[in-house]
Amino acid sequence: MSALLSVERLSVSFTTYGRRTQVLHDVSLNVPEGAQIALVxxxxxxxxVTMKTIMGILPIPPAKIEGGRILFEGRDLLTMPERDRLRLRGTAMSMVFQDPMSSLNPVFTIQDQLGTILKYADRRLGRDRDRRGRYARILEVLGQVRMRDPERVARSFPIMLSGGMRQRILIAMALLSEPRLLIADEPGTALDVTTQAQILKLLKDLVTENRLALLMITHNLGVVRETCGYTYVMNKGRIVEHGQTQSIFDAPREEYTRSLIAAVPRLTGRDA
Amino acid sequence: MxxxxxxxxxxxxxxxxxxxxxxxxxxxxxxxxxxxxxxxxxxxxxxxxxxxxxxxxxxxxxxxxxxxxxxxxxxxxxxxxxxxxxxxxxxxVQMVFQNPGASLNPRRTVGQSIRVPLDAHGASGDRRRRVGDLLDMVQLPRHFADRYPHELSGGQKQRVAIARALAVExxxxxxxxxxxxxxxxxxxxxxxxxxxxxxxxxxxxxxxxxxxxxxxxxxxxxxxxxxxxxxxxxxxxxxxxxxxxxxxxxxxxxxxxxxxxxxxxxxxxxxxxxxxxxxxxxxxxxxxxxxxxxxx
Structure with missing residues (x-):
């Protein structure tokens, strides 16, 4: 499998009040085409910071990229012209954000918000789609995220929807432009467990249906195991361990990973 | 019985x-x-x-x-x-809330926050000492009494919230x-x-x-x-x-x-x-x- 996204020895520092702090040390990771990868x-x-650097939404300054490459389909995102990068962002790679309430504008309907995103994505990709075409695409995507009544949802304002529905709207936003890589930042952590389980299942189904690659950023080891076969563990700006998720969880090699896993409360209780 | x-x-x-x-x-x-x-x-x-x-x-x-x-x-x-x-x-009966960042007053030091229930319920004795004892109980150093919530980590803030809840026994x-x-x-x-x-x-x-x-x-x-x-x-x-x-x-x-x-x-x-x-x-x-x- 060829790597869709490959981060090579990425180092990032921040300078605040004249003091420089290095926050990423030689971070390397691979997301193969169609794979589900966790960064925990x-x-x-x-x-x-790793996720923001990949997406190109890191504030520079105070941040500074000290070294490394981020290859997306073989092209370095860090050196390509801004124009090209803009074309990729939100189209070939898109992002599912964590907090549905602060990522949605309360004064516009879902249809308006999805429409704007689609319009810009189309423009960047040089696609020609009229209003009718956009509306049809919006309903299609709302259906994909299992909305029972896409037309009603399209007309709704964010406040009229439940937390789980809002989270699904954010997933719909990310899917609009048919990306190949989905970066999910703690999806569903703000939700109830039963709703979270539904969101994770939906994400899993969608990435297989659409043959997407998924990079999941999370602190929740349970979420990692539910969704991703391969895991990178990060601590203090370094990748400390990576491998098949289950083998890391069953037999962590590094001290940090071991203590992290030991801290997770088990459904089976302490003695098990 | x-x-x-x-x-x-x-x-x-x-x-x-x-x-x-x-x-x-x-x-x-x-x-x-x-x-x-x-x-x-x-x-x-x-x-x-x-x-x-x-x-x-x-x-x-x-x-x-x-x-x-x-x-x-x-x-x-x-x-x-x-x-x-x-x-x-x-x-x-006292309560510890979910988000210690929101349940502690940012303009009060840790010591002042813990004193609020002591004052409200008219506790007797040396209140400054009592604050120190409460910090001991939640395993925080006593000099934390002079710190503000933004200087603490999430876990430390929650310990302060627990200390505050314990203040009135x-x-x-x-x-x-x-x-x-x-x-x-x-x-x-x-x-x-x-x-x-x-x-x-x-x-x-x-x-x-x-x-x-x-x-x-x-x-x-x-x-x-x-x-x-x-x-x-x-x-x-x-x-x-x-x-x-x-x-x-x-x-x-x-x-x-x-x-x-x-x-x-x-x-x-x-x-x-x-x-x-x-x-x-x-x-x-x-x-x-x-x-x-x-x-x-």
């Missing part, structure tokens, strides 16, 4:  | 009116619908439920922040409801998702602290959470709350091994786990793929279920 770590591990 | 349980809820109910246009009452939501439970001294009772189950309303009623529609709340066998309930009795702590905002390694240490406090101070906890894995490890008894009713209750090991109610099974089936042994414990049920029913939908469903029960 606690707060401050650097997983979000 | 044995001592009365630390907390007893007797057929507790809370009904909220649903208002339509012009404030007309068009219906009602039975947020808490006849909940009874008892927690003996030194026990951790886990109340499991999702949004809308009524768990927060129960916590609010125990804390005196909401008035029950009917039913009774007894602390050490004495009601804390009504006018005759004394403040001294009330203060024996409560019998019962209501823990509302006390670790859900924390990293898993930090969570493990806060839970250890809470467990040691049970042993050292003889505390009793009402632990409200939707994290069933954590509940399995922390609580002895579990009550599964659904639409304002406890649908299943019992020793946590037993309820999780052999859940009887469909909703308990759904909850357990939804827990993301990290090992094959845990997965084997989860009931296999198809997850609903469509939209989540609203409170009205659920009420209608319940009416149907009641009808069905009545027939059989």
């Amino acid at each position: 770590g606690e707060s401050g591990s650097g997983k979000s | 044995t001592a009365p349980p630390v907390l007893e809820l007797r057929d507790l109910r809370k009904v909220f009116p649903v208002k339509g246009s012009f404030g007309r009452v068009t219906g009602e939501v039975r947020a808490v619908d006849g909940v009874s439970l008892t927690i003996p001294q030194g026990q951790v009772y886990g109340l499991a439920g999702e949004s809308g189950s009524g768990k927060s309303t129960i916590a609010r009623m125990i804390m005196g922040l909401a008035e029950p529609t009917s039913g009774d709340i007894l602390l050490d066998g004495v009601s804390i409801l009504g006018r005759q309930a004394s403040l001294a009795h009330r203060q024996r 409560p019998r019962l702590l209501v823990l509302d998702e006390p670790t859900s905002a924390l990293d898993v390694s930090v969570q493990a240490r806060v839970i250890e602290l809470l467990e040691s406090l049970v042993a050292d101070l003889g505390l009793t906890y009402l632990f409200i959470s939707h994290d069933l894995s954590l509940m399995r490890n922390f609580a002895q008894t579990v009550g599964v709350l659904y639409l304002g009713k406890i649908v299943e209750t019992g020793p946590v090991a037993q309820v999780f091994r052999a859940p009887q109610h469909d909703y308990t099974r759904l909850l357990l089936a939804s827990v993301p786990v990290i090992s094959a042994e845990e997965e084997a414990m989860r009931p296999v049920i198809p997850l609903i793929n469509g939209e989540i029913p609203t409170a009205e939908d659920l009420l209608a469903l319940r009416e149907q279920a009641n009808l069905k029960e009545a027939k059989t």
